[in-house]
Amino acid sequence: MEIKIVKDVMEENEALAKNVRERLRAGGQSMFNIMSSPGSGKTAILEKLIPIIQSRGYRVAVIEGDITTSNDADRLTPLNIPVALINTDSWGGDCHLGSNVILGAMDLLESEIADIFLIENVGNLVCPAEFDTGADSNIVLISVTEGEDKPLKYPLMFRVSSLAVINKMDIAEFLETDVPLIKRNILQINPEMKVLEASAKKDLGLGEIADWIVERHLSLKG
């Protein structure tokens, strides 16, 4: 019985995710869903990545998911872009964003104001992977502080993503992190994954992430 209900929720989520994508295509827009553990650096990456995407001529809006607080959304204020904040504690502290709230956020943002939407999902390597947000592509961040085996232990997250960003590369050497092993573990789970290295703190690798997003955006726009 429980399984039946989970399936219903999932089916509704899939249907609404399809709506999100139809709306994106109609507007010549695209959406990217960024996921990771808490503290891997999603907001720090966004702070540096968004100006680069803007400098290439694209308008960016952000959908911020957090259980509670506006900490992450506040950090994006200096960018002066449209941000929709979703606090999931109003419906029980959900550990992910569903496609229903993404549709709501698109309404809130008046969706024509952006070319590229970036979702910062709730910090979590499990549940966000299970729920299609309606985004065109999923991006997973992993920090060099988290241990090399995370792709093997949280495989669904790495299976549903198209781009993996290994963040905090500036401290990899100090921590003696085996970065090639992280890459091998990612590719073992998802051989199609594009893997990029970055450091939001030291401005490394952000141009490549922007390239990847813009290229996808253009191919989706057709």
Add this chain to the structure above:
Amino acid sequence: MEIKIVKDVMEENEALAKNVRERLRAGGQSMFNIMSSPGSGKTAILEKLIPIIQSRGYRVAVIEGDITTSNDADRLTPLNIPVALINTDSWGGDCHLGSNVILGAMDLLESEIADIFLIENVGNLVCPAEFDTGADSNIVLISVTEGEDKPLKYPLMFRVSSLAVINKMDIAEFLETDVPLIKRNILQINPEMKVLEASAKKDLGLGEIADWIVERHLSLKG
């Protein structure tokens, strides 16, 4: 309707958690549930902590929760203690351990073989906090790599825990982590929390964690 069902699952979980605790009291045993983000160092702490607890004359068994893989359980093999591994992917990749599987693990372990049970929950700052495992106390780990604001962003985890361990203290200075701010944020959410600093890598603070656990064990044993 969805809310109704979640409540039923929660009620069942509470009832079974009560069973776990009754069984622990009957056996003069205690159980501690360790939770954190992926990669905060739960397994590394266990590897060093368990021999210390053993050296004080207590038998330890571990219940390991992971979505998939036996990586963490394998790392405990050298300790030569009873370990029950729970892979949640067999029922949909659950992001937490419920009290039902803890009861199952106690059966599997033949529960009389330990004085103190340690649960290593699934790496996740959200869902494990929502489900009472039946453990006597919850312990939350936070690593200095994760950012100072995590207690504010994942408050339930810090509300349901009695001990917070700030791990990877050996790299706090290098990362310029504001450890006093982490502590203030923890105490803002839960003024009753005991907060300890540790480094599993450098063997710092593990005796204090063992002290805390043994003291709780003795007071529960009565």
